[in-house]
Amino acid sequence: MNVVIIIPTYNEKDNIEKLVTVLEEEIFPQIKNHDMSILIADDNSPDGTADEVKKLMKKWKNISLNQGERKGLGAAYVRAMDYAIEKLNADAMFEMDADLSHDPKKVPAFLKKIEEGFDMVVGTRYSEGGSIPSNWPLQRKLFSILGNLTVRTILMRFGIHDWTGGFRVLKKEVFLKEKEELTNFKGYTFQVSFLHKAARDGFRIGEVPINFTDRTLGRSKIVPREYIVDLLTYVITARIKEVIFGKFGKFLVVGGFGFVINAVxxxxxxxYFRWNPAPANLVGAAFAIFSNFNFNNLWTFRHEKIHSFGIYLWKLTHFYATSSLGVIFIQTGTIFILNYLLGKQHYFIYFLIGTFFLLIWNFTIYNRFIWKQKPPQGK
Ligand SMILES: Nc1nc2c(ncn2[C@@H]2O[C@H](COP(=O)(O)OP(=O)(O)OP(=O)(O)O)[C@@H](O)[C@H]2O)c(=O)[nH]1
Ligand SMILES: [Mg+2]
Known part of the structure; x- marks a missing residue:
């Protein structure tokens, strides 16, 4: 594989030579089965990082420099990953900080995971074998640990321990698939959003424990307050979208279609035919149930899709049986009673009220009995 180690830099003149030297002299010689190279993504650092890189490029031929305007860490990564794929033919790309916080000795362990079949491998400070600096004040430690726990909890993805770290490797396919959606995340939120989208799309995510160390030279670029606000905004909105456009949202669309059939x-x-509202509703609902079953089967619950025709008929019958309980007793029952009490002229309003009760009943039943989910598979 062509493996490109991407190192974003903004004023890292004092660090870049050290890191590149370790990679070139100690790490790359250990890696026999891949073509290793380095790409430095510098945002026109005023301290002259680029001049330092140009010197290094004379010494080692497998180093490239990709320069651009400063638009944030995420924007620099997107630009550099494009460059790595187009110009350097990268099959896999590392993300690695320039400030020596990420131990280059771990590079082979990341590659091993890629060879094992993982699509993206993230360095983790928060699971066994990983660590944050022991000299951090308690407040910073708590902040870091709780921050990651919050992200894991809101996103409801507990299998991944470190969401905010920046030491990773990923196959080019992961970037190409997620690229369009990543351009909105120009700052540090890039890390969380990229990992979240990759996990959502079913890419296999692996972990390597890392021991994060503090930078000794140069200044931190992170603006904590801005970062926290961006991060929380991302995880909360992403989660809300997942719920709305996920199963429940689809369920509403399918139900909406069934509702129109029923109403018409x-x-x-x-x-036109002067039927009484209650029996008329039963006929409408029978058609709506058929539509709902098929749309849900093909779309909403497609991961638990039914394959054989025998099972299809059995499930359809089962679905009619469970749905008819709600349709007869809850929806049509409401229409029947209100019609009896208040007269026929507002029958459509009774139908709306009955359907609302039915909706709540149905979602519970569908989830519990018809397309019962398999237990989640541990990753
Ligand atoms: N190209 C580019 N690189 C950036 C930008 N912001 C940060 N970086 C680089 O991204 C890496 C991580 O940034 P740091 O400032 O070390 O962030 P951090 O590691 O979370 O913070 P510290 O723990 O204080 O070091 C470093 O290599 C930075 O030089 C940016 O806007 N553009
Ligand atoms: Mg750093």
Whole structure:
């Protein structure tokens, strides 16, 4: 594989030579089965980082420099990953800080995980074997640990321990798939959002424990307050979107379609054929149930999709049986009772009220009995 180690830099003149030298002289010679190179993504650092890199490029031929305007860490990574794939033919790319916080000795362990079949491997400080600096004040330690725990909890993904770290390797396919969505995350939120989207899309995520050390030279670029606000905004909105556009959202769309079928048949039978609202609703609902079953099977619950025709018929019957309970007793029952008490003229409002009760009942039943989910598989 062509493996490119991408190192973003902003004013890292004092660090870059040390890091590059260790990689070139100690690490790369150990790696026999991959072509290793380095790409430095510098945002026109005023301290002259780029001049330092140009000197290093004379010494080692496998170093490239990708320069651009400063638009934040995420933007620098997106630009550099594009460059690595197009110009350097990268199959896999590392993300690594320039300030020596990430131990280059761990590079082979990351590559081993890629060879084992993982698509993206993240360095983790928060699981066994990993660590944050012991000299950090308690407040900073707590902040770091609780921050990651918050992200894991809100996103409901507990299998990944370190969301905010920046020592990773990923196959080019992961970047190409997520790239379009990543351009919105120009700052440090890039790390969380990239990992979240990769996990969402089913890429295999591996972990390597790392021991994070503090930078000794140069200044930190992170603006904590801005970062926290961006990070929380991302995880909360991402989670809300997942819920709305996930199963429940699809369920509403399918149900909405069924609702229209039900309503049209009800109106036609009542207005043109002079039926009573209750039996008219039963006919409308019978068609709506058929539509709902098929759309849910093909779309909402497609991961638990039913394959054989025998099972399809069995499940459809089962679905009619469970749905008819709700349709007869809850929806049509509401129409029947209100019709009896208040008269026929507002029958459509009774239908709306009955359908609302039915909706709540149905989602519970569908989830519990019909497309019962397999237990999640541990990663
Ligand atoms: N190209 C580019 N690199 C950046 C930018 N912001 C940060 N970096 C680099 O990204 C890496 C991580 O930044 P740091 O400032 O070390 O962030 P951090 O590690 O979270 O903070 P510290 O623990 O204080 O070092 C370093 O190599 C920075 O030079 C940016 O806007 N553009
Ligand atoms: Mg750092």
């Amino acid at each position: 048949i009800l109106r036609v039978l009542v207005e």
